[in-house]
Amino acid sequence: MTDYTNDDNEARSLRAALADKLRDEGTVTDPDWHRIFTAVPRHPFVPRVFLPFPANDGRYHPLDGTRPENRTAWLRHVYQDDICITQLDGDDRAWETATREGEVKATEMTCTSSQPTLMATMLEELALSEGDRVLEVGTGTGYNAALICERVGANSVTSIDIDPVLVDQARAALGELGYAPTLAALDGALGLAETAPYTRVMATASFPVIPRAWIEQTSNGGLILANLTRPLGGGALARLTVRDGTAEGRFSARTAGFMPTRGKHAPAAQRLYQQITEEQENAATPEAVDVDLNTVLDTPDLRFFLALRSDVEELGVRYPDYPAERWLLASDGSWAFATSEGGCLTVQQGGDRRLFDEVLSLYREWVELGEPSRDSFGLTAAPDGDVIWHGSPTDGRRWPLL
Ligand SMILES: C[S@@+](CC[C@H](N)C(=O)[O-])C[C@H]1O[C@@H](n2cnc3c(N)ncnc32)[C@H](O)[C@@H]1O
The missing domain is CATH 3.30.160 (Double Stranded RNA Binding Domain)
Known part of the structure; x- marks a missing residue:
């Protein structure tokens, strides 16, 4: 199915090493995900990346993977188990400055290809099988969408992002590899009713609450997997089952931090x-x-x-x-x-x-409460308000989600 455009032995062997690492460390337990991480190339989705200065002081170097002299360094970076930063401060100006001056200072990373370990954890938590219809919120580079397409078929995948430029770039990169999922540029909180209902919703940007539209667009028994933006962070990854207009479930034992949605909820x-x-x-x-x-x-x-x-x-x-x-x-x-x-x-x-x-x-x-761990808490997102609970949704302590 996949046409490995722009692939070569070096890319293939680095990618196989990353997929093996994900499997050997126990992040990927499903052989099909191991196959998919081995097969689907990441590098066509991240042709240009920013490398943070070691001091982590908001300065970045550009690394242009389209230049032959950078190819090996770039591929090594791309197939590390790390984020790839592809956009700073919301547009291409940072890239232009960085290429002109060798470095750029930025306030915010606005698009990254997420860390493969985090992607693999979430993809496994989604428990995808044939017949699933998936909405991804936060298309970004399109790499995660490609992984999902390889698993359930592009006809069953919708991915949306607030940034139309990113959506166009992702569409082109996905198309080159032979994937044509439904893509749209809009605020992810709206979901996309045209291709609903979904059996799985996966958010790769973090939202302060679970948007009602996602719940309404998910079929009964379907899953929503999303990281909640909280002022103190905390990496709250909620895995919620939808039933009759309510989404309910526990937080994952794993920390999952994503960039908050753009604009209004930026940390103050x-x-x-x-x-x-x-x-x-x-x-x-x-x-x-x-x-x-x-x-x-x-x-x-x-x-x-x-x-x-x-x-x-x-x-x-x-x-x-x-x-x-x-x-x-x-x-x-x-x-x-x-x-x-x-x-x-x-x-x-x-x-x-x-x-x-x-x-x-x-x-x-x-x-x-006995110093409880994160996975003993859960979330119920219902039309009459969202509550978090400890222990169980019915017997435990409950608090409104602020
Ligand atoms: C971590 S990146 C997503 C990574 C992506 N899944 C990939 O494979 O490259 C987060 C993305 O969320 C998008 N985003 C931010 N706020 C959004 C919103 N309100 N609605 C939809 N997308 C949003 C950003 O534009 C960015 O592309």
């Missing part, structure tokens, strides 16, 4: 931080505390719980030769910051809310 922590003046900061009396905010925020299962239950954002601030500060921020301008200097933990809090106290109270709630 940096902006909020810039609004706090030195005067405000000095007005708040430092309090000695006996709980280290670093430990609280860096315990993965706890952070996941905080991410689900709180609207607080977090920012780490570093100055050379000075202890790291951790800031908690809320959209009403409330803030808290914690430092540990010479083993002494202090916190300052300002604004209408006491954010450190809020986080501490959630921390105690998590301990009282």
Whole structure:
């Protein structure tokens, strides 16, 4: 079925090594997915990539895979188990600057081909079989869509993205390999009614809630697999079964972080931080505390719980030769910051809310619940509101999704 355009031995053997790695590490357990990762080339979908500077300071080098002298370095990059960054700050200007000047500074990655391990995990979680009709939200480069086409046939695949340029590029790359799924440029929250109903919806951009349209466009018993955008991150991957207009299921044991949808839901922590003046900061009396905010925020299962239950954002601030500060921020301008200097933990809090106290109270709630792991929580997305629950949707504790 696949026409391996632009393929050669080097690409084939690097790709086989990646597929074997996914299998040997236990990410890919289904032989058909191993076959598909071995067969479907990634490189035609990512002809130009950005490489982040090692300092991770927002600067990137361009790597143009269409230039023969770059081919080996580029193929090696493409067949690592890593993201490939294909777009910065929403358009081609970053690429133009980077090729002209050798580097570019950018604020946001707006398109990446996701890490193969994450793609494989999600594809296995989707439990695809013949006859499935799939909606992918977040076409991006089109590589994931190609993998799905190879599995269920392109006639059963729809993929949508908010960026029309990306959709056109993906259509061309998919077409060269012989795949012609339905593609459309629109806000993914709308789904695509024309090719519904779907038995599987897979989102590769993260949304703050499960859009109603996805639930309405999924047939009874169908699955939705999506990462929820939460202010504290947490990588919440929900696997929900749709029944009678409600989508319900657990969060995956695995962390799955995707780029948030563009525009309105972009994290505001940096902006909020810039609004706090030195005067405000000095007005708040430092309090000695006996709980280290670093430990609280860096315990993965706890952070996941905080991410689900709180609207607080977090920012780490570093100055050379000075202890790291951790800031908690809320959209009403409330803030808290914690430092540990010479083993002494202090916190300052300002604004209408006491954010450190809020986080501490959630921390105690998590301990009282028995320090549960992420997969003991679940989500019910229903027409009358979304709730998260612990244990089971009917017997456990329940909270509205903020
Ligand atoms: C991580 S990339 C997707 C990777 C892709 N599946 C692939 O195989 O290359 C996320 C994509 O989500 C898209 N996106 C962001 N916000 C969106 C929205 N509201 N609706 C649809 N797509 C969106 C971005 O344009 C970007 O292409």
